[in-house]
Amino acid sequence: MSKIDEILSIVYSKYFPEQEDIISLLSLKAESELEALFNFADKVRKEYVGDGILIRGIIEFSNYCRNACCYCGLNRKNSRIKRYRLSKHEILNSVEQVVRAGIKTVVLQSGEDNDLNPDWLSEIIAEIKAKFTIAVTLSVGERSYAEYRLWREAGADRYLLKIETSDPELYQTLHPGMSFENRFRCIKQLKQLGYQTGSGNIIGLKGQTLETIANDILFFKQEGLDMIGIGPFISHPGTELANEINGDALLTLKTIAITRIVTKYPNIPATTALGSLGHDYRIEGLKSGANVLMLNFTPFPYRKYYEIYPGKRCVEGPVGASGFWMESLANSIGRYIDYSIGDTITITRK
Numbered sequence: 001m002s003k004i005d006e007i008l009s010i011v012y013s014k015y016f017p018e019q020e021d022i023i024s025l026l027s028l029k030a031e032s033e034l035e036a037l038f039n040f041a042d043k044v045r046k047e048y049v050g051d052g053i054l055i056r057g058i059i060e061f062s063n064y065c066r067n068a069c070c071y072c073g074l075n076r077k078n079s080r081i082k083r084y085r086l087s088k089h090e091i092l093n094s095v096e097q098v099v100r101a102g103i104k105t106v107v108l109q110s111g112e113d114n115d116l117n118p119d120w121l122s123e124i125i126a127e128i129k130a131k132f133t134i135a136v137t138l139s140v141g142e143r144s145y146a147e148y149r150l151w152r153e154a155g156a157d158r159y160l161l162k163i164e165t166s167d168p169e170l171y172q173t174l175h176p177g178m179s180f181e182n183r184f185r186c187i188k189q190l191k192q193l194g195y196q197t198g199s200g201n202i203i204g205l206k207g208q209t210l211e212t213i214a215n216d217i218l219f220f221k222q223e224g225l226d227m228i229g230i231g232p233f234i235s236h237p238g239t240e241l242a243n244e245i246n247g248d249a250l251l252t253l254k255t256i257a258i259t260r261i262v263t264k265y266p267n268i269p270a271t272t273a274l275g276s277l278g279h280d281y282r283i284e285g286l287k288s289g290a291n292v293l294m295l296n297f298t299p300f301p302y303r304k305y306y307e308i309y310p311g312k313r314c315v316e317g318p319v320g321a322s323g324f325w326m327e328s329l330a331n332s333i334g335r336y337i338d339y340s341i342g343d344t345i346t347i348t349r350k
């Protein structure tokens, strides 16, 4: 057995692999070794979640944000973007587009909008669940337990809240006025409430090391997440990190691959950020452990104002175009588009 095969097999078999072994995998450079890593992750993906690519439709319903995250274009200090908030009617119309495209998960995402009325969102969730047989995923940031419970009772199935980095100190420098403890509290409570819970990180943050990334992967394992989103940092001119270089696509792919090998079952998207580095690396993501794609259904003209980072690649909402793009992409790598509701496998098996 070669050295690399040995490490891969240990990292696969151990419940909590050694940080050191994960770092060795993150450091791989030689073409043949990278191929071994990606192929291994692809096999684990096939074994645990199969060949289907799950599809989600995302509606970004407000870009108001009370936070000042150093990397994010929606941060409250960025006065250059036009702020918007969709009406209930606009949101429900967009959900209908998602359903018409045959997609059975809608993700309702927004900045941390201070004016978000919990009852208003609750009504929207209930209406969607009454009208359609689809899953509702929320991604509206850090909220109180009471709000999380209200939305869960209204029928929300899943929640996405990225930890961004599992290093509390790095977290603090990147998120002024926020706290790692509160974010962690939110993830715990979401799980307690029975949400299928997603988290994830950003690759290439200023101050991040391979050690940090290895710990992120161990954090994902520790928390038993249902979904894990991993994307490269993309520098936004309206932020404090305007002059920093973008995250590395290869390092992002390695992180996805190792995360699949370590965590096995979760749904892992080939993130939009991974598709927005100039070249569209989502296809490589799907070949290195990922099994989910997200399509954007935020209506025009608002879509361009949800600028978390520049150059965001948004596959268009109109059904024909995105359907064709997805199907041919899946075919080209021997996979298929899975139009089922796409719960986490561990949930389905309960």
Ligand code: 5AD
Binding pocket: 071, 072, 073, 162, 164, 201, 202, 231, 232, 233, 234, 235, 236, 273, 308, 309
């Ligand atoms: N580059 C990459 N990802 C970013 N996000 C926010 N800003 C950036 C950026 N500049 C990600 C965060 C957030 C998600 C919605 O977008 O991880 O959780």
